[in-house]
Amino acid sequence: MKTLIFKYTFFITLLLFIGNRLYAQGVDSLDIDDEEIYQDVDSLIDVHISNMTDFEELITFDPTDKFWSFQNPFPTNNTIYGVCATPNGNVFLATPMSSIIRSTDNGVQWDLKFGIGLTNSTLYDITLVNNNVGYATGLGGILLKTTDGGNSWNKMIVRSGIPLFRLKFLDENNGWVSGYSGMVYKTNDGGNNWSTQFVMATVRLFGIDFINNNLGLVVGDSGKIFGTTNGGALWTQQNSGTTQTLMDVQFLTPNRAVAVGRAGTIKITTNGGSSWSSAFSPTLSWLEDVHFIDSARGWACGSSGTIIRTLDKGLSWYQQNSGTTEWLDAIYFVDSLNGWAGGAKGLVLRTTDGGDNWIKISKGHYDNLYSVHFSDQRNGWALGKDGVAYKTTDGGLNWIFQYSLVGQKVNSLFMIDSMNIVVVGKRGLVKKSTDGGTSWINTYYGTTNLLNKVYFVNSDLGFAVGSSGIVLKTTNGGDFWYRIKTNYRNNLYDIQFVNNTTGCIVGARGAILRTTDAGNTWNVKYSGTYAKLNSIHFVDDKYGWIVGNSGTILKTTNGGNTWFGQYSGTKKELKSVAFVDSLYGWIVGANGILLSTTNGGMNWLNQPSPVRTNLNDIYAIDTSNVWAVGLQGVTLRYGSGLVLSKNKPAIIEEFFTNNYPNPFNPVTTIEFDLPEKSIITIKIYNIVGQEVAVLAKEELFFQGRNAVYFDGTNLPSGVYFCRITDELGKFKVVRKMLLLK
Known part of the structure; x- marks a missing residue:
């Protein structure tokens, strides 16, 4: 009944929505532009799917669907909490935002198989039972299941709202999941139904393992170890001999098991848990994960890039050089030679010699980025702090560090074309390059004010704005600049023009300044808000948008003469806005927020975001070429194609x-x-x-x-x-x- 009511409500809403659109346009039939209706239908579909809390299946067969994906770091900047792999080259990574990232060729290409969207929960563990069936679990009490080798994933609820940490499945049907507040959950029908097993209240349970349908172990806070001999119907506490938190456990045989945890703790039992002894540990690092391929050979990983190995059933361990100091959360070996490890900042490591040598598969940088601009679909720049700059000539597939601006306090960049580029920054910095960024010359020395934004109306006419109401103007492509008086003393953050004569500036305390004489004089316009306004964008001589603090969105339909508010659905700071026409636009901001509209802002949808770090700037060429940059080097692209590849082109091709x-x-x-x-x-x-x-x-x-x-x-x-x-x-x-x- 609930599903029927929901579907009925959806279709009534859909009909009313289209009816209102037709009425607003003054038409009395469906004989209108199909594509325009199609755009509105798209936005309503997205709202419908995002509101379906009991929607268990996600159609993921469309590699040409448009969504946000990582260009840097690659394949993600999110912590990798779980990893598993198969002998034929399939590798699965479990990350925050319910993202499962898959490679089918041992890490050459990566694609986002589930995501982003159905839930924002962090995934902590992932496992494959066989070539077709696999499971992943994490916060929010969710379980994701695949029955087609990871091509698509179904969402199931184990226990709504309860954090789940680790899982163990013996086969397609029988599995257990460890959770918060001393609970273990069991299924015997492939995750469709779950029973709750009480272990101990107030204890967080982490690692869990079963060697058969009866014998199981679970570990957690303060050195707690619990065992069962009847499939979890009854759990009994065992004496671990430690108070250090234990993070993972694995059976080697029905009697022998190994548990690892904080401060390099390694505990071994040889009698099914009746007693536990300490093994030699070569590290004091926090050990997060342990994986054995047989009864003798195993690996563990943890903080400070620690990877340790044993060849004697866990009795003694020795360190391996991972080549990193990042925290490693997950480790998995396919056989005695081929293994994978994952951890903080999207780090992915691979070995083909048993861990003697580890190769970093993930790529990219982690410099904070604040500005991005493209001159065309291929050529673009991204700027960071203290002259950090990256350049792409292939649409963002590869970003190359540029040394020519190192040490310069730059804030904003504008590409007049691929060769002529202007940057502005602290203490009145204005520089121009005429050779694609290889060399730069100073073109203005008249102020020490902070310059926040540079913008060009055409190849000759340009402006820069900044602190204390400063406005600079150039009429010769940035070779010479002079100051424009505005009688405004608060900080200015962005500027854009409708045409060669009319433009607007936005700034602190809800400031909007407008000119109709090519920037020679500026008049204050009423914004209706005291919020800091961060970004402005016009698509033509009528339509424009402004975004700012506290979720502020303003729109104009008369070239900036008057402005009215739009509902954003958030109180987060909105940092940048970009539109490609009067309908399609995007907004980025704090905590990775991504908003989109397909109807000129009448409705703003909170798009599934692959990050939680601040996104600072966005630039759009068309609906298939949109870039956003932010903290920790995050560079995202919105467009078609699931495949994220640094090494070879995608096989999938689009067609009309x-x-x-x-x-x-x-x-x-x-x-x-x-x-x-x-x-x-x-x-x-x-x-x-x-x-x-x-x-x-x-x-x-x-x-x-x-x-x-x-x-x-x-x-x-x-x-x-x-x-x-x-x-x-x-x-x-x-x-x-x-x-x-």
Whole structure:
């Protein structure tokens, strides 16, 4: 009944939404621009899915869906809490924001398989039972399950709101999860149903292991170890001989087990837990994870980059050189030679010789970034503190450190084109490069004020704004600057123009200044707020947006002459805004917040964010090329394609698709362009991922424009997905469609 009510409410809302749009535009039929309606449908679909708390399946087959992904650090900057791997090159990483990152080629390429979106919980552990079935778990009482080798993951609830730490599955059906407040949870039907096993109140339970359906161990706070001989129906405390927190435990045989924890603690039992003794430990580091491949050989990892190894059933251990001092949270070996470790700042290590040598697979830098700008889809710059600068010539796939600005107190950069670049910064710094950033010359010495932003209206006309109301202007591409009087004394943070004569500046205490004479004079405009205003963006001579502290969003429809507020749904500081037209825009801000709109800000959606660090700036070229930068070197790109690769191009290619009419009743034509002759399968899915129609199954289609027809006569009104794939896996696309009866 709850599901029926929810679906009914959704479709009523959908119809009212479209009706209001039609009324607002003064039309009386559905004979309007299909793409415009399609954009609104997209935004409503996103709201619908994000509000479905009992939505258990996520359609993840669309590698061309647009979402935020890491360009730096790569493949993520989030801590890796869990790792597992298979002999055929599959590697899975469990991270915060419910992200599972997968490689199918031993770390050459990485793709985000689940994410981001269904929940913001941190994942602490991940395991594969066989080639198809795997599980991951973490905060919020969630369990993620895959039955197709990690291509898609289903969300299940173990115990809502309860932090879960580690899991152990003996097979596809029988598993246990350790949790907060001394609880263990058990399933015998693959996670569909869970029973609660009480162990000890107020104790956090971390590592858990079972060697068969009866014998199990769980460890936790203050050296606590509990054992069971009946599958967890009864847990009995064992004498560990330590008060150090124990983080993980593993059986080697039914009688022998090893537990590791704080201060390099290693405990061994040879009698099923009746007694525990201390093993020699070569470290005082906090040991987080332990993994054995057989009854003798194992590894453990922990703080300060510690990796230790044993060859004698855990009796003695020796250190291995990991090549890092970062905290390592997870370690996993496929066999005696091939292993993986993961930890803080997205660090991923790999060994192919049993750990004698560890190779850093993750790439990138961790410098805080505050400004980003692109001159085209390929050429861009990102700026950080004290002249830290990175340049890309391939759309952000690779970012190369630039030494030419080291030591300079730069705050903002503008690319007039790929060769002519201007930066501004502290103590009145203004520099220009005419050779793509290889060399720089000072072009202004007239102030010691802090300059926060530089902006060019065209190749000649430019401005810089900063502290104490300073405004600088150039009319020759930045070669010479002079100061403009504004009679405003508070800090100014951003500037943008509607055209060659009209523009606005935003700043402290809700300040908006406007000019209609190319910046020679400025008038104060009413903002209706005292919030600090951080960023402004215009898309044409009418539409513009401003963002600032306390979730402030302002919009103008008359070129900045008057402004009105929009609802952001957050009180966080919003730092930067970018639009590509009057409908599509994005906002970034504190704690990794990402907002998006597809209707000019009438609705702002809180997009799934892959980070929790501050995002400071955003730049957009079109809806498939948007970049955001922030603290810890975070560089994100919003666009098509799940594959994140530094070493070779993605196999998946995009191609044009369209369906008309959309919305439709009951027949629609689906068009698609193929780059080459291909064997194609076309299937239709409903909103919950169920296949409802097959339009083509392994049929030959030719290069160029092709078309098929979809008849929804026997289907209810709603959102449907058309999935088009080829037999070689080279092409794949999904299109959303709306059936309205």
